[in-house]
Amino acid sequence: MLKGKKIVLGITGSIAAYKACLIIRELIKAGAEVQVVITPAGKEFITPITLSALTHKPVISDFFSQRDGTWHSHVDLGLWADAMLIAPCTASTLGKMANGIADNMLITTYLSMKAPVFIAPAMDLDMYQHPTTQQNMERLKSFGNTIIEPASGFLASGLEGKGRMEEPEKIVDFLNEKLRNEDNETPLTSKKILITAGPTYEKIDPVRFIGNYSSGKMGFALAEECARRGAAVTLIAGPVSLRCDETRIRRINVESCEQMYQAATQAFSSCDAAILCAAVADFRPEHVADQKIKREKDDLVIRLQPTHDIAAALGQMKRPDQLLVGFALETNDEEANAQKKLQKKNLDFIVLNSLRNEGTCFQSDDNQISIISADGQKDFERKPKSEVASDIVSELARRMSAEAKD
Numbered sequence: 001m002l003k004g005k006k007i008v009l010g011i012t013g014s015i016a017a018y019k020a021c022l023i024i025r026e027l028i029k030a031g032a033e034v035q036v037v038i039t040p041a042g043k044e045f046i047t048p049i050t051l052s053a054l055t056h057k058p059v060i061s062d063f064f065s066q067r068d069g070t071w072h073s074h075v076d077l078g079l080w081a082d083a084m085l086i087a088p089c090t091a092s093t094l095g096k097m098a099n100g101i102a103d104n105m106l107i108t109t110y111l112s113m114k115a116p117v118f119i120a121p122a123m124d125l126d127m128y129q130h131p132t133t134q135q136n137m138e139r140l141k142s143f144g145n146t147i148i149e150p151a152s153g154f155l156a157s158g159l160e161g162k163g164r165m166e167e168p169e170k171i172v173d174f175l176n177e178k179l180r181n182e183d184n185e186t187p188l189t190s191k192k193i194l195i196t197a198g199p200t201y202e203k204i205d206p207v208r209f210i211g212n213y214s215s216g217k218m219g220f221a222l223a224e225e226c227a228r229r230g231a232a233v234t235l236i237a238g239p240v241s242l243r244c245d246e247t248r249i250r251r252i253n254v255e256s257c258e259q260m261y262q263a264a265t266q267a268f269s270s271c272d273a274a275i276l277c278a279a280v281a282d283f284r285p286e287h288v289a290d291q292k293i294k295r296e297k298d299d300l301v302i303r304l305q306p307t308h309d310i311a312a313a314l315g316q317m318k319r320p321d322q323l324l325v326g327f328a329l330e331t332n333d334e335e336a337n338a339q340k341k342l343q344k345k346n347l348d349f350i351v352l353n354s355l356r357n358e359g360t361c362f363q364s365d366d367n368q369i370s371i372i373s374a375d376g377q378k379d380f381e382r383k384p385k386s387e388v389a390s391d392i393v394s395e396l397a398r399r400m401s402a403e404a405k406d
Contacts, residue, residue, distance in 0.1 A: 002027060002030035002031055002032040002172075002175070002176050002179065003030065003031030003032070004031060004032075004033075005031070005032045005033070005082040005083065005179060006032070006033045006035070006080055006081050006082045006083075007027055007032045007033065007034050007035070007081065007082065007083050007084070007085060007175075008034075008035050008036075008037055008077055008080075008081040008083070008084040008085070008109060008113070009023065009024065009027070009034055009035070009036050009037070009084075009085050009086075009087070010036075010037050010038070010039075010084060010085065010086035010087070010089070010093075010106045010109070010110070011036060011037070011038040011039070011042040011046065011051070011086075011087070011088070011106075012038075012039045012041065012042050012086065012088060012089055012090045012092070012093045012106065013039055013040075013041025013042045013044055013045060013090055013092075014042075014045065014088035014089075014090050014122045014123070014165070015045065015122075016088040016122040016164070016165040017042055017045035017046045017088060018045065018046055019087075019088065019165060019167075019168050020036075020046065020051065020087065020088070021046070021050065021051070021054060022168035022169075023085070023087055023168040023171060023172060024036070024051065024054045024055055025054065025168075026168055026169060026172040027172055027175075028054070028055070030172065030176060034054075034055045034057070035055065035057055035060065035077065035080075035081070036048075036051045036052075036055055036057070036059045036060065037059075037060045037061070037077070037105055037106045037109050038051070038059055038060070038061050038106070039061070039093065039104050039105075039106050040061065040104065041090075041092075042061075043061060048061065060077075060105055060109075061105060062105060063105055063108075074105060074108040074109040074111075074112045075112045077109050077112065077113075078109060078112035078113040078114050078115070079114055081113065081114075081115045082115050082179065083115050083116050083117070083118065083175065083179060084109070084110065084113045084115060084116070084117045084118070085117075085118045085119075085120070085171070085175060086106070086110070086117070086118070086119045086120065087118075087119075087120035087122075087148070087165060087168075087171055088120060088121070088122030088165045089119045089120055089121050089122060090121075090122065090123060091121075091123045091127045091128075091130075091133050091136075093106070093107070094119070094121060094133060094136045094137060094140065095132070095133075095136050097110055097119075097136075097140060097145075098135075098136040098137075098139040098140050099136075116144075116145075116146065116178070116179070117144075117145045117146070118145070118146045118148055118171075118174070118175055118178070119137075119140060119145055119146065119147050119148065120148040120150075120165050120166055120171050121133075121137070121147065121148075121149075121150050121165065122150065122164065122165035123150075128150060146178065148166050148171055148174055149166070150164055150165060150166060170245070173228065176228060177227075177228050177229075177230070187397050187400045187401040188226060188229040188230050188231040188393070188396075188397055188400065189229070189230035189231070190230065190231075190232070191230075191231045191232070191272045191273065191400065192231065192232050192233075192234070192270060192271040192272050192273075193226045193231045193232070193233050193234070193271060193272065193273050193274070193275065193396075194233075194234045194236070194264065194267050194268055194271040194273070194274035194275070195219055195222050195223045195226065195233060195234070195235050195236070195274070195275045195276075195277060196219065196235075196236045196237075196238075196260060196264060196274075196275075196276050196277055196278035196280075196310070197216045197218070197219020197220055197222070197223065197235060197236070197237050197238065197240070197277050197278050198214055198215070198216030198219060198237050198238030198239065198240040198242075198278055198279070199211050199212045199213070199214040199216070199238045199239065199240070199278070199279050199280075199281070200238050200239075200254070200255065200256050200257045200259075200260055200278065200279075200280050200281045200307075201238070201239055201255050201256060201281075202256055202257065202281045202283070202284035202285060202307070203256070203284075203285065203288045204285050204288065204289065204293070204302060205288065205289035205290075205291065205292050205293045206289075206290070206291065206292055207292050208292075208293070210281055210283070210284065210285065210304075211281065212279050212281065213279075214238070214240075214278070214279035215240060215242070216237060216238065216240035216242050217242065217364075217365065217385050218277055218327075218367060218385050218388070218389070219235070219237070219275075219277035219278060220235070220237075220240075220242045220244055221385045221386050221388070221389035222275055222277055222389045222392060222393065223235045223244060223246070223249050224244060224246055224249070224386075224389070225386070225389040225390055225392075225393045226275075226393055227246035227247075227248035227249050228246070229393060229397065230248075231248065232248055232250070233246070233248055233249045233250065234249075234250050234252065234267050234271065235249050235250065235251045235252065236252045236254060236260055236263045236264055236267070236278070237251055237252070237253055237254070238254060238255065238260065238278055238279075239253075239255050252267075256284070257280050257281050257284065257307035257308055257310070258284075258307070258308065260278060260280060260310060261307075261308040261310050261313065264276075264310050264313075264314060265310075265313055265314070265317065268314050268317055268318075268322075269317065271322070272321070272322060272323070272400070273322060273323040273324070273325070273396060273400070274314055274322075274323075274324050274325065275325040275392070275396070276310060276311050276314070276324070276325065276326050276327060277327050277351075278310075279329065280307065280310055281307055282306065282307060283304035283305065283306060283307060284304065284305060284307050285302050285303070285304060285305075286302075286303040286304060286305045287303070309345075311324075311326050311341075311345040311347065312344070312345045312346075315345040315346030315347060316346065318346055321403070323348045323396060323399055323400065323403075324345075324346065324347050324348055325347065325348060325349055325350070325351065325392070325396060326341060326342070326345060326347040326349075326350045326351070327350065327351045327352075327353070328341050328350050328351070328352045328353075329353055329354070330352065330353075330354055331354065334352055334354050334370075335352070335370075335372065335377070338350050338352040338370075338372050339372060342372060342373070342374075348373065348399060349371055349372060349373035349395060349399075350371075350372050350373070351369050351370075351371055351372075351392055352369060352370045352371075352372055353367055353368060353369050353370075354368075364385075365384055365385060366382055366383065366384055366385065367382070367383070367384075367385050367388045368380065368381065368382040368383075368388075369388055369391070369392070371391075371392070371395055378395075
């Protein structure tokens with residue numbers, strides 16, 4: 001987490017300097033304290049007044065304050081910070097950093113920095129691809145700095161767009177993940193987590209199916225949260241339109257319960273834990289028509305048969321060193337039904353949500369859950385699914401940490 005972290009944000013003279021405002025907003029929203037250091041060229045693109053209003057701190061640009069002559073200590077900044085982020089970073093600043101040319105406050109701060117340094121380059125394609133720029137970046141990497149690679153693929157031609165600074169939200173996510181892992185704040189680092197998400201579709205004929213309203217948002221939020229905490233995630237996703245950009249997530253797309261069952265049972269043995277968030281159909285048509293069924297009579301009967309119980313199957317497979325988390329979506333007798341499912345399917349804990357909580361569950365961006373285990377029940381307030389995912393993963397991490405100590 002970035003909460004309480006002290007971040008020095010370096011801004012250079014790039015057209016992307018305006019995006020620094022978005023980076024500051026994301027950092028502060030995550031609970032970080034931000035001190036901006038800007039180059040003289042950077043002030044040509046964005047005013048210090050704007051940056052100061054966002055950070056609630058005076059912006060540092062010169063070695064001495066123009067107001068009262070106070071000396072700005074780059075050494076003190078290097079000791080104060082938990083991390084330094086230079087975004088955007090021009091080719092000129094890259095070259096100065098790589099060669100120790102300390103001709104402005106930003107470079108002297110960089111050279112005095114004791115904390116990890118993250119660099120988000122921003123320039124046009126030719127400058128980015130030039131051997132000098134590439135050599136400077138490799139040299140900076142060899143010094144222990146982290147380069148947040150520029151975004152690419154913005155246009156259909158593929159390489160066009162390379163060199164453009166990565167988007168602010170992704171930069172902050174990247175920083176969050178790296179600092180979290182370096183602080184060893186999570187027992188999920190290097191763990192393998194299996195997650196199922198979304199609905200399943202059970203075919204009636206080539207154009208019709210039995211399904212449900214699941215959007216997959218909760219499962220995808222869980223996958224992203226686990227990945228942010230350092231886990232390698234296998235995400236088995238039913239038919240949804242969601243994307244996941246985390247590099248730690250390996251996505252397997254499926255449609256039916258049978259396909260999800262095969263993928264889950266195959267992957268689970270090599271995982272440390274599984275979170276079964278998918279809304280799997282309990283029944284499927286006994287027979288699937290080869291051609292579209294025509295409307296010929298009013299009393300069409302579709303005979304159904306049970307699908308695989310994925311949670312029960314993994315519960316039987318589960319080893320003592322594995323954890324298994326289930327979900328229960330109920331409309332009545334919620335706690336009692338969840339308790340039965342917890343015991344019957346050999347789950348370590350179960351996440352209960354109810355359709356009686358309007359504006360949560362299917363298609364919603366919010367959720368309201370209870371976590372039920374042999375230890376008791378924890379009730380949570382309604383909140384965005386991204387925050388709900390954090391609550392669930394924190395419970396999983398707590399149990400992993402307890403097992404490691406045992």
